[in-house]
Amino acid sequence: MTHSEHQRPEIVVGLVATPPDHPARVAARLTAELASGLAERVDADVRWTVREGWGEVAPRRDLGVEALLDDLAQRRADDQWDVAICLTDLPLHAERVPLVAQTSARRRVAVLSLPALGLHQLRAARAAIPDLVSRLLTETSDQRVTPAGRAPAEVPRRLPAVHRVVSEADAGERRYVASRLAGRARLLTGMVRANRPGRALLGLSKLLVGAFGTAAFALTTDTIWQMGDALGGLRLTVIMLLGLAALVAWLIVAHDLWEKPSHETPTELARLFNLGTILTLTLATAVSYVVLFVGTVLVGVLLIDTSVLEQTLQRPVDFTDYLTLAWITSSLATVGGAIGSGLENEETVRAAAYGYHPEPGGWRDEKNGQSDGGR
Template structure:
């Protein structure tokens, strides 16, 4: 370290992830590059130190953003950070409009709701966090950095998901909100992204194996061939949708994934959690269905000779008949696979529930030894 670097002012920025699951992954990526971004966008003359962690900041449901900010302020004071930013997967709202971020100069802290950023959450966090740090230091009149040369409303132009600023008065409490309609759609998409549907898909491996076993048995039954030929596209579509819906419902009921409102979980938040769970499971089961369908097509083509299929259908057969056969068998096997889902590991399946996070070991900081 050179003499000039030793004498530069230091500003410590704390990045907190809550819960320590998906938000921690985003925080880890952001921590590695935030110091450089702050040097470029806030002040190159300061030595920026970025700390990451979790622990004392729990995913508070009862008080929304205010409870999170209070926890974050306590954590900032305890660890002697200059400012603190919390990245959370909680879907936050203000006046029934999705809240993207909230900055509190009084607390020297800000919260960013990752789901409100939509699909590109890491890119959105890269855009918003340096500006929030600069804004907080300006609002508390920290003399170590020059005042931010832009108004709070300009952040809406830097981050596409932000539509307007609320509460941007002299008290330093500023909320950045999304649009009412598009913002809600983006929030739901972001919740599915934060819930990591790929993890739910891997968690349903026994279900998929069970469905393949059911499909293999059904392939040997000529009655199924004739039934698929007799049903039209509309009926097959209805059977498919009902099969997927039944599977999602069975997973939610069998593994108790439904979030119920209580003292710590407001009704609106419980509805958002449940919708996130349903969308995650729907996406995971749809991908499983697609894999089952493709596998059944190949199995049918391998096991069922065209001449045998033609005798059963009493007419010439072509590739569409194999696709139709795979379609009805996949739909029926999906329902059969629901029985196998009851054999899945409870923790693995419950990971698909949006409001569920493992505890208590997961709440410790990586630096806690």
């Protein structure tokens, strides 16, 4: 470090991820670049130091954002940080609308709800955090930052997720809230993004293999051929949707993925957790169904000769008949896969439950490429 750098005032910014799973991945990506972003957007004459940390595996849910801010303030004081920012995947609310972020000048901390940012959470967090830090320094009139560097933060302009700002000047609190409809839609998509449906899809690999085996066997029976020919598109669609719904319901019941309201989990939060779990499993099972359907089409074309199919159906056939056959076979095999899904690894399937989180060591092992599948 040069002599001139020693002369520059230092401001330490703590970046805490709670729980240490998806938020920790975002924090890890931001830590390496946040100092330069703060120098560019807040004050280049300050020596910015960014510290990364983990929060609670199961952060308190009963008091919402206030509990997070209190815990973060204690962490900031213990670690002697100047300001602290919390990244969380908890869906937070204020005035019955999604809360994107909240700053507390009194506590010199801020919280950022990743699900409220929608799909592009890393990019949105990268844009918001320097402004949140700037807001905290502005409210506390920190003399280490020049007045130009303490210009009012621009979070609402930089984040489309923010609909309006609710300010409590006396308490030094500033809430950035989303709109009621678009904000809720963005929150749900953000929850699915944070829940990592790709991990749930990998967790259903045994189910997919079993369903594919069931489909391959069903293709050899001419009764299935005749059923596919007799059923119309509407009834085939209903069978498909019922099969997917049965699979999602069975996974939730068999692996106890349903979040129940309690004194620690308010009813509204439990409802959001369950909706996030359902959407994650629905997306994972829908992708599994597409993979199963494509595989069944290929097997059907290779296994069933056109002349044999024409003889059974007693009419000329084309490629659409193979698609129809794969459609009904995949739907019925999905129901069979739902019954066998209880054989899936418990930890792997529970990763789809939005309210479930592993111990920090699980995230560390996964980061090193030795995933245990937990959330």
